[in-house]
Amino acid sequence: MKLWPINSLRKGILTTKFPMGKNETISPWSTLPVRRNDSEPYCPVNAINMGKVSLEKCISCGRCMESMEPSLRLDNFEKFREKPLLKRSFKIFPIDSGTCGACNTELFSIGNPYYDATRLGIFFVNTPKQADALAIMGVYGEEMESVIKKAVEVMAQPAVIILFGACALSGGIIGRGLRDLVDPDLIIGGCPPDPFVILNALEKVRGR
Amino acid sequence: MNSNQIISGFFKKGQDYFCIRDNSRSFEPCPIEEIKNLDYFHALEKEYKHNATGENVFRFNYGPSTGGMVETVDFKIYTYGERILSVDILPEFKRREIKITHEKLDNALLKMERLNGFHSFSYSTLLCSSLERLEGIGIPDDVRVKRILLMETERIISHIFKTARLCEAASQNIASYQLLALREKMMRSVAEITGHRYMFGINKIGGLYRDFEPSRLIQMVKEAVREYSQIRDGLYVSRIFIDRIENTCKISVPFSRGPTMRASGYAYDYRKMDPYYADLDFSIVTENGSDSLARFQVFAGEIKTSLEIMERAIEQKNADDFMPEPLENEIFGVETPSGDARMFLEMEDNKISNIYLRTPSMLNLEAFARGICGNVKTDIPFAYESFGIWISELGELL
Ligand code: SF4
Ligand code: SF4
Numbered sequence: 001m002k003l004w005p006i007n008s009l010r011k012g013i014l015t016t017k018f019p020m021g022k023n024e025t026i027s028p029w030s031t032l033p034v035r036r037n038d039s040e041p042y043c044p045v046n047a048i049n050m051g052k053v054s055l056e057k058c059i060s061c062g063r064c065m066e067s068m069e070p071s072l073r074l075d076n077f078e079k080f081r082e083k084p085l086l087k088r089s090f091k092i093f094p095i096d097s098g099t100c101g102a103c104n105t106e107l108f109s110i111g112n113p114y115y116d117a118t119r120l121g122i123f124f125v126n127t128p129k130q131a132d133a134l135a136i137m138g139v140y141g142e143e144m145e146s147v148i149k150k151a152v153e154v155m156a157q158p159a160v161i162i163l164f165g166a167c168a169l170s171g172g173i174i175g176r177g178l179r180d181l182v183d184p185d186l187i188i189g190g191c192p193p194d195p196f197v198i199l200n201a202l203e204k205v206r207g208r
Numbered sequence: 209m210n211s212n213q214i215i216s217g218f219f220k221k222g223q224d225y226f227c228i229r230d231n232s233r234s235f236e237p238c239p240i241e242e243i244k245n246l247d248y249f250h251a252l253e254k255e256y257k258h259n260a261t262g263e264n265v266f267r268f269n270y271g272p273s274t275g276g277m278v279e280t281v282d283f284k285i286y287t288y289g290e291r292i293l294s295v296d297i298l299p300e301f302k303r304r305e306i307k308i309t310h311e312k313l314d315n316a317l318l319k320m321e322r323l324n325g326f327h328s329f330s331y332s333t334l335l336c337s338s339l340e341r342l343e344g345i346g347i348p349d350d351v352r353v354k355r356i357l358l359m360e361t362e363r364i365i366s367h368i369f370k371t372a373r374l375c376e377a378a379s380q381n382i383a384s385y386q387l388l389a390l391r392e393k394m395m396r397s398v399a400e401i402t403g404h405r406y407m408f409g410i411n412k413i414g415g416l417y418r419d420f421e422p423s424r425l426i427q428m429v430k431e432a433v434r435e436y437s438q439i440r441d442g443l444y445v446s447r448i449f450i451d452r453i454e455n456t457c458k459i460s461v462p463f464s465r466g467p468t469m470r471a472s473g474y475a476y477d478y479r480k481m482d483p484y485y486a487d488l489d490f491s492i493v494t495e496n497g498s499d500s501l502a503r504f505q506v507f508a509g510e511i512k513t514s515l516e517i518m519e520r521a522i523e524q525k526n527a528d529d530f531m532p533e534p535l536e537n538e539i540f541g542v543e544t545p546s547g548d549a550r551m552f553l554e555m556e557d558n559k560i561s562n563i564y565l566r567t568p569s570m571l572n573l574e575a576f577a578r579g580i581c582g583n584v585k586t587d588i589p590f591a592y593e594s595f596g597i598w599i600s601e602l603g604e605l606l
Contacts, residue, residue: 007386007438014389027399029409044315061318062409062417070403095273096280098304101600102325102406104278105369109395112388126275143301144280147273173318174306191408192325 015116016196019203023074023196029060030190030197032076033068041067045173055189056169056177076193077201081160081185084207085132089121092162092202093131095151097178099138103165106192107135110202115195122202128152133160133205136182139167139175148181160205164198166191214462217550217566218243226537228550228566230462230476234537235552248463248574264288268585272301276589279599283588290584297577304603309560313339313413316560324567324601325406326366329358330544331601332411337484338540338553345414346531352484354416356521357425358407359542360514364429365394366545367467367507368436370593374504375443377590378452386439390432397428426518433515440508453500457591459579460498465568466547467510468575468595470494471502478541478548479517483532488520503594544568546596567601 016024032053041048041064047057048064055076062070096104110117111124125131128151136148152161163184166172170179172191186205190197217228218238227238271282282298306323308316321332333355340347372387399405401420410418443449460472469476470493477492479485493509495502540551547568554562572595580591 005382007382007442011386011389025396025399027395027405028403030404044312044318059318059322060404060408062403063314063318065417093275096278096302098302099279099600100322100325100328101279101598102322102328105326106405108278109392112392113385114389114392114396124275138302139304141302141304143303144272147280147301151273172322173315174304174322191322192406194405 014113015119016114018115018196018199019120019208026072026074026196027060027194028070028072029062030076030192030194031070031072031074032058032189033062033064034071035067036069037067039067045170054170056179056187057166057172058189058191059166059172060191074197074200076189076197077187077204079186079201079205081205083158085158085160085205087121087132087206089123090133090202090206091123091125091131092133092135093125093128093151094135094137094164095128095144095148097136097138097144097148097168098141098175099165099167100174103137103167103192106195107137107164107198109195110198115199117199117202120199120203122199128155131155131159133162135162135164136178137164137168139171140178140181145181148178152182160185162186162188162205164188165193215242215246216463216465216548216571217564218246219552219564221552221554221562226552228539228552231481233481233535233539233541235539236537248461248571250574262288262293265293270585270588272298278593281599285585287585292580292583292585292588294581295577297573299573299599299602302599304600305606306603307606308563309606311559313559317411317413318409321408321411323565323603323605324544324598325408326369326598327362327544327546327601329355329362329407329411330542331549332407333359334540334542334549334551336411336413337542338551339413341532341534341538341540342553342555344531344534346529347415349526349528349530351415352530353521353525354420354422355411356484356488357422357518358402358410360518361394361398361425361429362407363514363545364432364436364511365391365398366596367511368394368432370596371440371443371504371507373590373593374453374500375449377587378449380443380446380449383439383443383446383449387436390435390439394428394432397425401425401428422522426522429515429518433511436508436511443504450501453504453590454497456500456587457576457579457583457594458497458499459575461575461578463571464547464575464595465571466543466545466596467503467506468572469547471506472496472498476548478543482541482543485517486532487524488517490517490520500591500594546572546598549601563605565605567598569597569599569601572597573602
């Protein structure tokens, strides 16, 4: 079947140069909003305090748009780990605790040809035993507590624990978050996080 | 084929039970005996009835959290080797309880669009249009048209994703990557046009929070459909692809929903009953194979139809407000990319006091459990996704 390679050649190189180059796009409201005027902002989840938006609480809804606007920045994450990971590859096992589905598909998006996370040595694996990092997303669910704890237990140390998306960080508007269940090395905000923010955060926690 | 006798949902109101039948926009009283006899809601009631016994039969666990699956779901597979004799699907590991009643309506809307983030715009439109009808709120026809444009775009993106997963399973890696790239291209454009890749935060009761330019969206979708058609044509002549998905997970049951149902010859599409689509003439895409190949054919046909609907919706925009007559005992509905979702709502003091939502995954879960018998374990991930099942939409609305 000669058609596929010809079609691929026709499309050219789609993959971003990020992080060496600049990100080509960003999902505006998935980035942290910043002030655009002095009016009192409305936020359904009380994510805004003194004009500053909490990356853990913000659900990317844009309801504050009369007073705020998307920052379009890639800093919607925070890392709590200083030691760089000296490995060339970084294997991630995703766990869905109680998502709407969008965090899951957005995390997997970094594998599509536009981002091609494998060029940076980032891979998804099928079991936590092979993983360097767990990316836990969604709200707390009783049935998932033991599944998450077990996954953390079987991982080779040092393992990186990532809480991913507003639901996991604070419960968002849906339920209870996972901060009191695990101690994260990295938190990534957004509902859901944008793929460029995800790549940026993963590279930073690796110490790159 | 006809499915109008099918009970596709039921709920309790006071002491009485009511049911939803296909082809009807009103709910009707239903004897409890009839509801008890329905055998396709078992998994939701935590009754697992697919266990199999026999010489050398053992139970194999796949899940709840495993690579290869997008969401958390647990399969208990009964087998004596590679072939699946029977399977129970346990969705309750990630069962979310989402409080909608007695909430501020705008917060209820934010929660509703997070019921299934992948199909968020269909669900937010379902809630907005239902509340507008119940409260007698008219919307400019421009809003109706823009909602249709976004729902159809969401359908196309969803169908492209499912096709990509089918290609991956059939080792058509180049096609799979091309489709994932196409989906990404569309998501980026959607973000640029609407402010969010998953269309969160756009819908508003009585309108839209963020307006957008329809011509840009249509142009983008046109190009995407053209690109999709080239990939589809390549897949149609790929023996490896066709052989892998033909006869996989074959099922023909009238309770299945959406493309799964239409791939087994049932010409049922809620858009034909939806007042939003009343003036929009389109043909329901059906196939008769009932397998993953037929579902792929329905996705391909519907992608084309969605673009036609979008173009027609723009052409036929009215100057008057859109405000359909409310019906007595109305059951609201929307055709999500996975099939029809039906909803019953009651209001009190300008808040929702009672809600029942039957999503397509609630029925497709059982259709999949029946269809996968006789297939091999490696068929599970892609066959499952070709049913458009999202565990997230099995969450309970309180
Ligand atoms: S985007 Fe939504 S959640 Fe975030 S600060 Fe604005 S209003 Fe609050
Ligand atoms: S954070 Fe947002 S996108 Fe992620 S699971 Fe929660 S509602 Fe869905």
